Amino acid sequence: MHTPSSEPSGNRPGRWNVLVVGPAGSAFSEHAAGLRGFEQAFEVVSVEAVSDALHLLRRGQIALMALYGRPQEPGYVELMVEGLSKERAPRILVFSGQSPVRRVEAHSFVQAISPEIGETALKKLAFQCCVAFDEPPEKAAVDPSELLLAVADFPDEEWLRLTNPLGQSGDLCIQGGRVVYCEAERLSGETAAGLVVSWKCCTLEYREFPSFLKGNMDCPVRDVALNVRTNSIVMLPVAAPAPDNLDPVAEEPEEMPSFAGEGAGNEYSVEEPLELLSLSGADWDGTEEPAALPEFDVPAWKAALPETRKGVFATVAVVTAGKGQLESCDPRDDSAYFDAAALREIYDQARLYAQRHRLGMSKTVQLVAGGSTIAVAPIPGGERLVAVRLAEGRFGAAEEAELKRLQEMLLLSYPVASV
Numbered sequence: 001m002h003t004p005s006s007e008p009s010g011n012r013p014g015r016w017n018v019l020v021v022g023p024a025g026s027a028f029s030e031h032a033a034g035l036r037g038f039e040q041a042f043e044v045v046s047v048e049a050v051s052d053a054l055h056l057l058r059r060g061q062i063a064l065m066a067l068y069g070r071p072q073e074p075g076y077v078e079l080m081v082e083g084l085s086k087e088r089a090p091r092i093l094v095f096s097g098q099s100p101v102r103r104v105e106a107h108s109f110v111q112a113i114s115p116e117i118g119e120t121a122l123k124k125l126a127f128q129c130c131v132a133f134d135e136p137p138e139k140a141a142v143d144p145s146e147l148l149l150a151v152a153d154f155p156d157e158e159w160l161r162l163t164n165p166l167g168q169s170g171d172l173c174i175q176g177g178r179v180v181y182c183e184a185e186r187l188s189g190e191t192a193a194g195l196v197v198s199w200k201c202c203t204l205e206y207r208e209f210p211s212f213l214k215g216n217m218d219c220p221v222r223d224v225a226l227n228v229r230t231n232s233i234v235m236l237p238v239a240a241p242a243p244d245n246l247d248p249v250a251e252e253p254e255e256m257p258s259f260a261g262e263g264a265g266n267e268y269s270v271e272e273p274l275e276l277l278s279l280s281g282a283d284w285d286g287t288e289e290p291a292a293l294p295e296f297d298v299p300a301w302k303a304a305l306p307e308t309r310k311g312v313f314a315t316v317a318v319v320t321a322g323k324g325q326l327e328s329c330d331p332r333d334d335s336a337y338f339d340a341a342a343l344r345e346i347y348d349q350a351r352l353y354a355q356r357h358r359l360g361m362s363k364t365v366q367l368v369a370g371g372s373t374i375a376v377a378p379i380p381g382g383e384r385l386v387a388v389r390l391a392e393g394r395f396g397a398a399e400e401a402e403l404k405r406l407q408e409m410l411l412l413s414y415p416v417a418s419v
Contacts, residue, residue: 022068069096194380321383
């Protein structure tokens, strides 16, 4: 095993310095040995103490850091933040048991990967990370949900500030593997946490955990991280085309026919039946017309939904929690496209399936039939769903970006409590 004395002075041509931080003699160290076996690409240095890792990080050019996800000592978050603050920041892989088994790509500076990742997949991912390190330097950014999965089992008490490209900031305080406080954009608690994890590209600041903190939530870090994740697609059978031999729709006549019967032109008078006229007041059991009609308690639809970019979605609707009711729809005349109870059930079943098979919480469920698509996604911070309809085409990157924007607008402008 390499020791801190084998300090990397710089990446040699064709080889990248990889810093492995974690206990020796564990399954984690076996992964490090697998990387070391790929010596034509990587020069691997392994240490156990965070202090040794900080020493090497400050003195050398590290392309990749691989961290053990369940350390016994604090300091791993500080190590990560120090690495991300470098002009040429390393990619950071954290072997976390909280991360579901899934395909991971080097799109973020911090990635949580399952300890069950295969050796070939790990080498491929490490290679992608090191290639990214050789690209022109850029300001290190993290995906909040990936970051939370990475630190879920860290013993650190941490106060993390995440800021997205729009300048919106959110503060997360973590203690004992649980998010105990969150505040973002005038929101607090779980609602704020839902907003923060919906951001996908943030800068990270690390601050000392406040001793005076009064918590406003108490959720496992993993549950917060997986609030919105994987896409699920439900394919519906294509409706059969209408037969060609249907009768044409009858047109309304320009003039209504006149009926001249035997009594045409005669006047008729209708008299009250004598039986009714003979009833006294005591015998009359009729019901008088009330002075005012009663007001029926019909659920009122919410005010106009946030506007979306023209031409992206044909219809936007909101579905309530529980059994699912259509709470809002714009345009309202398109409400027939949305069976709220069915959409609620399909989404909930997809979410259960994803949880049972460790795919993470469902982010978007798509129903595709013919040339039309309906996508259903959660409104962060609550149990409501937003459903959007595409009149034509399939759900792509532009539609996904607009749906994320719509989710954030709904979180900020729509009531969170379920009805």
